[in-house]
Amino acid sequence: MAGAMALLASACTPKAEQTPTPDSSVAAPSQSEVMPSPSEVMKTTFTNCTWGKQTGAGLSIWAFSCPGQKLVADEALPGFQMQIDDGTGNSERYPAIQVFTKPADATIDAVLAAVRAASPGPFTAECTLTPNANDPSGMTFLFTPTGVGKIAHEAFMAGKSEENSMPCGPMGPSEAGERIFQVVAGASDKVVYVDLGSEIQIFDANTLRAAN
Numbered sequence: 001m002a003g004a005m006a007l008l009a010s011a012c013t014p015k016a017e018q019t020p021t022p023d024s025s026v027a028a029p030s031q032s033e034v035m036p037s038p039s040e041v042m043k044t045t046f047t048n049c050t051w052g053k054q055t056g057a058g059l060s061i062w063a064f065s066c067p068g069q070k071l072v073a074d075e076a077l078p079g080f081q082m083q084i085d086d087g088t089g090n091s092e093r094y095p096a097i098q099v100f101t102k103p104a105d106a107t108i109d110a111v112l113a114a115v116r117a118a119s120p121g122p123f124t125a126e127c128t129l130t131p132n133a134n135d136p137s138g139m140t141f142l143f144t145p146t147g148v149g150k151i152a153h154e155a156f157m158a159g160k161s162e163e164n165s166m167p168c169g170p171m172g173p174s175e176a177g178e179r180i181f182q183v184v185a186g187a188s189d190k191v192v193y194v195d196l197g198s199e200i201q202i203f204d205a206n207t208l209r210a211a212n
Helices: 002-010 038-047 108-118 147-157
Strands: 050-057 059-065 068-072 079-085 093-103 128-131 140-144 178-184 187-196
Touching: 050 068, 050 079, 059 068, 059 079, 059 093, 068 093, 093 108, 108 128, 108 187, 140 187, 147 187
Parallel strands: none
Antiparallel strands: 050 059, 068 079, 079 093, 093 187, 128 140, 140 178, 178 187
């Protein structure tokens, strides 16, 4: 992952006065669809990139497709992988958005067993989905440790231990980055894991929807 982040930093360095190159993997909006605009920060960061709607795994999301970095739909995941290329034909991928299913009328805890299976860690068996205290909307959740796992992770964060930096596995808390879970807009039977990373991402998580 360290290699991927290094590539990310180099791939997304803004270039002055570049005209975005069309990307065949980015879907054009339909005539009846309003294209959401990326934030000013995103525009400034990803200047040599193409903005468009990405679809796959029953989802749609608006994102930039950049030289060396893009979202790739993965039906087997299911969701989207982040693909980062090094310019020599080699690439790294990691799950950026992953879908979990549940009964439409069930609470988000209905996906807990599947999330635990997808995120092995030393204390994953006791980790739970809890409301994200940093999100006043109450719509997002975090995969957090409880009991002994919480104590162990707090000791790591306080610098009292060098172990248990990721008590709930890759989908839980770590030294850097933010990872959230939320019910998909327009599809109450789908919950998505979203890796927001520690830097600005090429996608806008607020535009994540069930695909039409």
